[in-house]
Amino acid sequence: MxxxxxxxxxxxxxxxxxxxxxxxxxxxxxxxxxxxxxxxxxxxxxxxxxxxxxxxxxxxxxxxxxxxxxxxxxxxLSRLHDLMLFLVRDCCAGSPELCTPLIATLSSCCPSPESCS
Missing domain, CATH: 1.10.10.10 (Winged helix-like DNA-binding domain superfamily/Winged helix DNA-binding domain)
Known part of the structure; x- marks a missing residue:
């Protein structure tokens, strides 16, 4: 995104x-x-x-x-998934491990979100 x-x-x-x-x-x-x-x-x-x-x-x-x-x-849901990852992917400059649990949760709740067209 x-x-x-x-x-x-x-x-x-x-x-x-x-x-x-x-x-x-x-x-x-x-x-x-x-x-x-x-x-x-x-x-x-x-x-x-x-x-x-x-x-x-x-x-x-x-x-x-x-x-x-x-x-x-x-x-x-795939758009929501992409938006949430966009918001947190580059967070915590210098300490990305702080966001790792959130990114893992987002990735596991929708492991393969269906595509929207």
Whole structure:
């Protein structure tokens, strides 16, 4: 992940509704949720949710797939994985061993995150 991609992802997540949507979709992996279900879970109008879903998708944090008349959204766990590693990979200048446990935990929780396209 490069700096611009990280900024786009962090910017998308820096709004409370979008963060709530992303966390909800992470909890519903691997099946995802249709936009209407996301709106119901968060008790918000569907058109508001759709705008937030589009922002998260543009940042590469969500994928969508049409199933008949429904569009099902899924969290892109590989993008989250890459973002987290980007944030900690170069940490602790001069003492990288301080971040080793965190990097190991991130690597083991998602050993081969599925790719998002």
């Amino acid at each position: 490069d700096t611009n991609s990280a900024i786009a992802a962090l910017s998308a997540l820096s709004q409370s509704t979008r963060l709530d949507i992303f966390r909800l979709l992470v909890r519903h992996e691997p099946d995802g949720l249709p936009a209407g279900d996301v709106a119901r879970h968060l008790d918000m109008p569907q058109n508001t949710i759709s705008a937030h879903l589009a922002t998260l998708a543009r940042a590469g944090l969500l994928t969508s797939q049409r199933h008949s008349r429904l569009i099902v959204y899924r969290a892109c």
